[in-house]
Every structure is written in structure tokens, then in C-alpha cells.
Amino acid sequence: MSSTDKEEFSKNLIEWYRQNKRDLPWRNSDDPYAIWVSEIMLQQTRVDTVIPYYHRFLDAFPTVFDLAAADQQQVLKLWEGLGYYSRGRNLHYAAKHVVEHYEGNIPEEYKQITSLKGIGPYTAAAILSIAFQKKYAVVDGNVIRVIARYFGIEDDVRSSRTKNEVQQLADSLIPETDPGDFNQAMMELGATVCKPQQPECSSCPLSVHCFAFNSAKTDLLPYKSKAKKVPHHQIAVGIIVNSDHELLIALRPEESMLGGLWEFPGGKKKKGETLTETVSRELNEELGVEVEVFEKFMDLKHAYSHFKITLYAYWCKIVQGNPEPKSSQEILWVKLNEIDQFPFPKANKTLITGLKQLDDQNLFGLVSK
8 A cells, every 4th residue: 555545545544534434522622531531441341331421520520630549449439330340440559540640731741641540552542642643553443344345354353463453554544644533533433433233334435445435345344253252150148147137248459350349248159058058158268257058039140241240139137246348348337328338330320220119028127037
């Protein structure tokens, strides 16, 4: 591809973007901090899901100094429901680092910004190009699809070799001027026109020279091998109520999955166990107590990025021992009307919604059993 062809590619793409881009809140800001927040939230998350979270987050923490000064529980409560909670923890940690080491200025150099927790090559390229007009090309699923179709890349896009090829092509196409608009245009084109199914090629500014369009292969490219089968786990948790009509909740370890969030204690069912045996074993391991397990309160299904679960919740009563946080950061007894102060994973939030629908007799009757 000649330099003239590359210039035409970027020129046509950027012109299309400026005329057709969606009106998204982070596109109305040149604040590197706000752009950083948006890029972290947008990782593996739909734009329409992110928008309300983005507004609430910046209302609560309008500057990096506000975020750095916040308590982690405040941050995770605002992140509640957005998923991939390590993003929120890492953003909070990195904000503290920026305030402490960079006087609150988001680093403009690649080596410095990638040293911040939670910022990898893609996010660094996005922030540096959009906020600082640095020439770093982003490559996400949308960009891979656009480039694979345009250049006719028929190899498996799950492979590292193919991803590297796409990155090299993106690096060769990004212009010296307006690299931020170029990156956003590539992602916008993939999200709104060069879609996985039924791409709108008649609206595409690149279709004239697109391999997939001209060879009628848009439904074949990009080629992606089948994903591995998603594992499924059965999780059993205990809902423990004391004589003061309080529920026992536990704070997950900081560096674990869903770290920094609260939960009803429990864990994964082992082979050969019944679900009630799982609850008894897990509560003994996690809290150091013996419990009597009563009837099941609820079961629900939930999907994470790499596995699925069915969560079973059982009413429990402590019959021996005093609960201690043996595998969690902290445990608390809380009133049901206070529980919304704490950030919980989505599956546990569903349990809480169910508990709120019970009357006092149903909720606390087992205490007297």
C-alpha cells in the first residue's frame, strides 16, 4: 500500500467520522482524566451501558485528585453492576499513583502511562492519541474486523500472529495529524458500519478498496476459530441471620476476583458433595463456625467473562463458634435496610432484592428455630 493510498484511507475515514460520529459524552471533553475514565469503563463493555456510569463517576470524582482521595468502597459502589471490578480497583490505585508521582498530571509518555496499574497497550494508545494527539494505533475487536476485511486477512484472528499483523497495519495507517480522530474513527466504523453481522457496506467510506466487499466475503471475514467451552460452576452460599436481625456478609480478598466487594459467604461445590454439604464446609473454612443448613432460599444463574455459575443460597444458623474472617478481609453483621451501603457483585444483589421482598417473619423466623 503506497503512502498516497494510506493518506487517502485515513483522510476518507476521518472525514466520515466527523460527519457521522455518535454524540458520546467523553467525546465532548479534552480532559485526559475524563478520557482515561471512559477508556477503562469501555473495556469489554457496551457503550450504552457505560454512559450512565461515566456520568455518575465523574459527578462523584470530577478530578484525579478526588478519585485518589476517595475510599475504595466508594469507588466500587459506583462501579457496582458495571462488572470487571478489577478495572475500578486499578483505576483508583493508579489515580493515587498519578497524584503522588505526577502531581495529578496524566503521563504523556508511553512507558510512563503503561506503568500505571490497569493500563495496557490498547488503553495507553487510546489515551495518548485522543488526549495528547500521540501517534499510537489502537487495536480492539472493531479494528481487527475492519482491517481483516479491508486487507483480506483470512487467518484466525484469535492467533497472536494475526493480531500482530493487524497491529502493524494499523500502525502504518495512523496519520501524524489527528491520530485521536483516526483511532476513534476505526472503532466507530467497526461498531456502527463494519458490524460482525450484516455490515452496512453501502455506508462505508472504505468499501471501494475493501477486499471483503469486492469479493463478497464480508460474511466470512474475519475468520475466528471456535472459543473454548465455557466452564460452569455450582456455588453455594449461606444466608446467616442473628438474634439482632442482622445478616452476615464478608469482604472478598483484595487481589481475588471481585476483590473489594462484599458477598454472602460460601463457595464452589466439590465433586461428590451435596449443596448443603458445600455450604457447611465453606462456612467452616471461611468463618470457623459450624452451621445448621435449612431450606434453599433461591437459586440463580449468572455469566462471567470466562465461566458461568449457578448460585444457590441457603438459610443457615450458627450452632457452634464465633465467626471470624479466615479467608476474607473482614466480616460484618448488617441490617437489611443498611445493606445497600455496601458494593456487591450482581448475583449477590439479586439475592438482596429477594430478601427485601420477604416480611420479617419469613426473614428472621429461622433465628428462633
